[in-house]
Amino acid sequence: MPEPTPTSVTQIPGVFAAHATLAEGGTGCTVIVCPKGATGGVDVRGGSPATRETDLLRPEETVQVLNAVVLSGGSAYGLAASCGVAEELERQGIGLNVGAGVVPIVSSACLFDLPVGDFSSRPGIGEGAEATRRALASQGVPLERGCVGAGTGCTVGKLAGPERAMKSGVGECVLCSADLVCGAVSAVNALGNVCDPDTGEAIAGTLSPDGTRVADACELLLDANERSGFSKTAEENERANAARQPAPRTNTTISCVVTNARLTKAQATKVAQMSADAYAHAIRPTHTTSDGDTVFVMATGDVDAAPDVVGVLATRALELAIADAARSAWGAYGLKAAADL
Amino acid sequence: MPEPTPTSVTQIPGVFAAHATLAEGGTGCTVIVCPKGATGGVDVRGGSPATRETDLLRPEETVQVLNAVVLSGGSAYGLAASCGVAEELERQGIGLNVGAGVVPIVSSACLFDLPVGDFSSRPGIGEGAEATRRALASQGVPLERGCVGAGTGCTVGKLAGPERAMKSGVGECVLCSADLVCGAVSAVNALGNVCDPDTGEAIAGTLSPDGTRVADACELLLDANERSGFSKTAEENERANAARQPAPRTNTTISCVVTNARLTKAQATKVAQMSADAYAHAIRPTHTTSDGDTVFVMATGDVDAAPDVVGVLATRALELAIADAARSAWGAYGLKAAADL
Numbered sequence: 227m228p229e230p231t232p233t234s235v236t237q238i239p240g241v242f243a244a245h246a247t248l249a250e251g252g253t254g255c256t257v258i259v260c261p262k263g264a265t266g267g268v269d270v271r272g273g274s275p276a277t278r279e280t281d282l283l284r285p286e287e288t289v290q291v292l293n294a295v296v297l298s299g300g301s302a303y304g305l306a307a308s309c310g311v312a313e314e315l316e317r318q319g320i321g322l323n324v325g326a327g328v329v330p331i332v333s334s335a336c337l338f339d340l341p342v343g344d345f346s347s348r349p350g351i352g353e354g355a356e357a358t359r360r361a362l363a364s365q366g367v368p369l370e371r372g373c374v375g376a377g378t379g380c381t382v383g384k385l386a387g388p389e390r391a392m393k394s395g396v397g398e399c400v401l402c403s404a405d406l407v408c409g410a411v412s413a414v415n416a417l418g419n420v421c422d423p424d425t426g427e428a429i430a431g432t433l434s435p436d437g438t439r440v441a442d443a444c445e446l447l448l449d450a451n452e453r454s455g456f457s458k459t460a461e462e463n464e465r466a467n468a469a470r471q472p473a474p475r476t477n478t479t480i481s482c483v484v485t486n487a488r489l490t491k492a493q494a495t496k497v498a499q500m501s502a503d504a505y506a507h508a509i510r511p512t513h514t515t516s517d518g519d520t521v522f523v524m525a526t527g528d529v530d531a532a533p534d535v536v537g538v539l540a541t542r543a544l545e546l547a548i549a550d551a552a553r554s555a556w557g558a559y560g561l562k563a564a565a566d567l
Numbered sequence: 568m569p570e571p572t573p574t575s576v577t578q579i580p581g582v583f584a585a586h587a588t589l590a591e592g593g594t595g596c597t598v599i600v601c602p603k604g605a606t607g608g609v610d611v612r613g614g615s616p617a618t619r620e621t622d623l624l625r626p627e628e629t630v631q632v633l634n635a636v637v638l639s640g641g642s643a644y645g646l647a648a649s650c651g652v653a654e655e656l657e658r659q660g661i662g663l664n665v666g667a668g669v670v671p672i673v674s675s676a677c678l679f680d681l682p683v684g685d686f687s688s689r690p691g692i693g694e695g696a697e698a699t700r701r702a703l704a705s706q707g708v709p710l711e712r713g714c715v716g717a718g719t720g721c722t723v724g725k726l727a728g729p730e731r732a733m734k735s736g737v738g739e740c741v742l743c744s745a746d747l748v749c750g751a752v753s754a755v756n757a758l759g760n761v762c763d764p765d766t767g768e769a770i771a772g773t774l775s776p777d778g779t780r781v782a783d784a785c786e787l788l789l790d791a792n793e794r795s796g797f798s799k800t801a802e803e804n805e806r807a808n809a810a811r812q813p814a815p816r817t818n819t820t821i822s823c824v825v826t827n828a829r830l831t832k833a834q835a836t837k838v839a840q841m842s843a844d845a846y847a848h849a850i851r852p853t854h855t856t857s858d859g860d861t862v863f864v865m866a867t868g869d870v871d872a873a874p875d876v877v878g879v880l881a882t883r884a885l886e887l888a889i890a891d892a893a894r895s896a897w898g899a900y901g902l903k904a905a906a907d908l
Binding site: 273448496505511512514532534538539 | 612795841
C-alpha cells in the first residue's frame with residue numbers, strides 16, 4: 227500500500243515541527259527538527275537579517291548536519307529561543323556527537339514583531355525548549371497555521387505606516403513529484419504585499435485609506451517618490467529621501483524548506499537560492515533594505531533528485547506557503563486580516 | 568522646458584550603448600559605456616556564470632568607478648570582447664587615471680549561444696572595440712532590440728531539447744519616477760520560459776510537441792521527474808537523475824540596469840540583488856543550476872533616491888526588458904520566435 231501523501235512537514239519521515247506562542251505578547255517561535263541531522267543550506271537575501279549559525283551552512287565549512295531550524299519573532303532578541311532549542315535537544319541526546327556529549331546544530335532567523343502586542347515580550351529559552359518538546363511529539367500531527375509560533379506577531383503591508391498594515395501569520399505547503407517531497411513553512415512579516423502567485427492578486431498588505439481593499443504597494447512607493455521628487459538643495463533632498471524611505475528594519479519573511487531529497491550542502495544552498503524566487507512570486511516588493519528575508523533548506527537525504535527539480539518544487543511549495551500565511555491569519559492586535567476584507 | 572522622457576538607455580545623460588552583431592555566426596555583444604564612470608554593483612545568482620571584473624564591484628573593494636558593462640555571447644570565450652572594449656576606451660582616454668595612462672574598468676558576463684549559427688564564432692576583441700565605437704556615437708539613438716548584439720544567438724525554453732526551443736534576443740525598457748530614471752537592457756537566453764510579468768502568460772519558451780504554443784516549463788520538469796521517479800537501485804537512480812537534469816550550462820540571462828540615481832557601491836549591490844527578482848517575475852523557472860543569471864547596475868549619480876525606490880523601479884524595468892527581449896526577437900537559425908506563434 228502506498229504511503230499517504232504528506233500534507234504537513236510533520237508527515238515527512240524524520241521531520242518534526244511545532245510552535246510556541248506568546249499570544250498576549252504578540253510573538254512566538256516555530257521549530258523544525260531533524261533529529262538525525264539534515265543537510266542544510268541557507269539564502270539570506272534581505273537587507274536587514276537577524277540570524278545565527280548560518281555561516282556553518284556554507285558548502286566549504288566542515289559541519290555536515292543541521293538538527294533544527296528556528297523561525298522566531300522578537301527581532302534579534304528572538305535568537306534566544308534557539309538557545310532553548312539547543313538545550314532541549316541536548317537533553318534528548320540529539321546533536322553532533324563530540325565525544326563527551328552532543329552539540330546540536332541549530333540555525334535560526336528572526337523577524338521584527340516587537341510593536342505588535344507587548345514590545346518587551348520575546349520568545350526566549352523557555353519558548354524554544356517548549357516548541358522543541360512539542361515538535362518531537364508532533365509526528366504526523368499537521369502543523370498549526372495562522373497567528374501562531376513565529377507567525378503570532380506577523381504583519382504585512384507597512385509602506386503607509388502601521389495603521390494601514392494587515393495581519394499575517396505562518397503558512398505551510400507540501401508538494402510531491404514522484405517520490406520527491408518538498409514542504410515549506412513560512413512566517414510572513416513583509417514590508418510589501420502578499421499576492422497570489424498565480425494571479426498576482428493581493429491577498430493582504432497595505433490597506434487603501436478607507437480600509438476596504440489592499441493598495442498596490444509598488445505604486446505607493448513610487449507615488450511617494452513622485453511627491454517628494456524634483457528636490458533641489460541638499461537639505462531638501464535629505465528630507466525628501468526620508469519621506470521616500472519606508473520604515474526601516476521592521477519587516478522580514480523567514481522560511482524553511484524541508485525535502486526528502488539527497489543533496490550536498492552546495493546543492494542545498496542552490497535550492498535555498500532558487501526558493502528565494504518564491505518571495506518574488508508572492509510578495510511585492512520583496513528583498514528590500516527593510517526585509518531580512520531568509521530561506522533555510524533541510525534535506526533528509528532519502529531520495530535522489532536533481533537540484534533543479536527540487537528547486538522548482540520547493541519554490542512552488544514556498545510561494546503557496548507564503549500565500550497560506552496571509553490567508554490563514556486572523557484579525558488581531560487591532561489589525562485586519564485577509565479574512566476580514 | 569522639461570527634458571523629453573527617455574525611452575532608451577542611450578537617452579540617459581552620461582550613458583552610451585550599442586551592439587556588435589555576428590549574424591551569420593549567431594552571436595554578438597552589447598556594450599553599455601559610462602565614460603565618466605558609474606557606481607557599479609552586480610548580482611550573480613545563476614549556477615553557471617561566466618564573468619570578469621565582478622570581484623572589484625564588491626562594496627569593500629577599492630575601485631569606485633565602472634566604465635563599461637559588456638553583455639556577450641560566446642560562452643566563456645566571449646569574455647574576449649571585453650578586452651576590445653578596454654582597448655577602445657583606452658584609445659579614447661576613458662578609464663581610471665593611474666598617472667601614466669588610464670585603466671578602463673570593464674565588467675562583463677557572457678551567455679552560452681555556441682550551438683546557434685557557427686560554434687566557432689564568438690565575439691572577440693574586434694567586436695568589443697566596434698560596439699564601443701558605436702556606443703560612444705550613440706547618444707540619443709535608441710538601442711536596437713531583438714536578434715542583435717548579445718541577443719543575436721539567444722534562445723529560450725530548452726527543457727525539451729534544442730529542437731523545441733524558441734528564439735529570443737536582447738530587450739530594453741526605461742521607466743521614470745519623478746526625476747529618477749531606471750533603464751534595463753537584458754539578453755535573455757534562459758533555460759525556462761519567458762512570461763508576461765503581469766499575467767504570467769508565456770511569451771516564448773519550450774514549444775508544445777506540435778510547435779503551436781508554449782508548454783509549461785515547470786510542469787515539463789516535474790513531469791520528467793515523475794516519469795523517471797520511484798527508482799530503486801543506485802544505478803537506476805543515476806540514469807533517472809540524468810533524465811531529470813536539463814541540458815547543463817547552456818543557458819543564462821544577463822542584464823544591465825542603468826540609473827541616474829546617486830548610490831554607494833553597497834546600495835548599487837542591493838539594487839542589483841532586488842533587480843534579480845525581475846528574473847523570477849518574467850522567467851519560469853529561473854536561477855537554475857544551468858543558468859548563469861547575472862545583473863549589473865550602473866548608477867550615474869545625478870539624482871538622490873532611496874535604494875528601495877530604485878530597486879522597485881529597476882525590477883519593473885528589467886522584467887519588462889526581459890519580456891521585450893522575447894517579443895522583439897524574430898525567427899532565425901531554424902527557430903521560431905514569439906512573433907511566429
